[in-house]
Amino acid sequence: MPSPADFLRLSYTPDLTEGGIEYALRSLATTYERGGVPPYGRLRRLVANIAVEIAFRRYLSQNNILYEVKAAAPFSDRDRFDVILGGRRCNIKSFLISHREQIRAIREDPAVLMDAPALVPSDSHAGDGHSYNDLYLFAFMSGLVASSPGDLKKAIEKKQPHHLVHVMPEAWSKPQSWVPLGALTLKSESAEELIVEISGQVEAREMRRVGVSIQPGVKVRLDEPFYSITSLHVNRLPDARLGIRCERMKETRIVAPHEWGNIWVYGMDIWMTGYATYEEMGQRATLLQPNARTFQYERTRVKNLALPVSKLKPMNRLFDKQNFDLG
Structure with a gap:
């Protein structure tokens, strides 16, 4: 059983968010959005999840802890990798805490996390590819988001970093026929120059990004070998409005000013609270x-397996060479 003193606290740096954004944008080529639900909340959570994974690998490297990395899902998710410790796959389950009151409470007393549930989606746990001694590692990441127009305006005024994207509809991002889109034409109605980055896939389904400067009211033509376009970034x-x-x-895709989402996560702290084996989680x-x-979560969306953080094993046992059975 862990105590708050056993929690592993990882420092947060902006490059962790940058790494998360890189992955999140690449994931748009293979993920499907729920109808009628804006994708930007999911993308921010994914940015945070990847940031935690990068921070954990960085901690292992900085402390000379031997580990390997292997593809998490080689056929469906070629860009994501799991840490292997002592021959056991580590599946990190992390949760973004973005409410200021909760962030303040955790900083004042990390013990508030002891009664929080460590969650694993039951469908994921029941899926293929698991070994009984695989490990679930549970982390809570505190960080703010600027998702509303008001919060985004404040972040911009304070010169805080932000990353504005527009996720393209499936007709563009996952076309039924895998053929070239042909020449692209873009036009901006903004009063000043706009720099637009276009992300998509080429014939071999490799990701490609192309940047272009668009002057007010001037059409710009691009002859690029895109077969799909997943997102725009400004x-x-x-x-x-911007049209492409x-x-x-x-049909021209018209993007209004309110249709850009800020997926930057303003990370603060990462708390690795403990772990459980795959078998233990099921039992x-x-x-x-x-x-x-x-x-x-204000409301969970799927069935989850839940185990209180207080019932997990402490993180330091992962790194104890005298106790590497991890049992």
């Missing part, structure tokens, strides 16, 4: 139904 919040079209589609956890309120 260097500043546009004050007017391709030769293969008749000791309780089943938590959807729509449950938990410490980390």
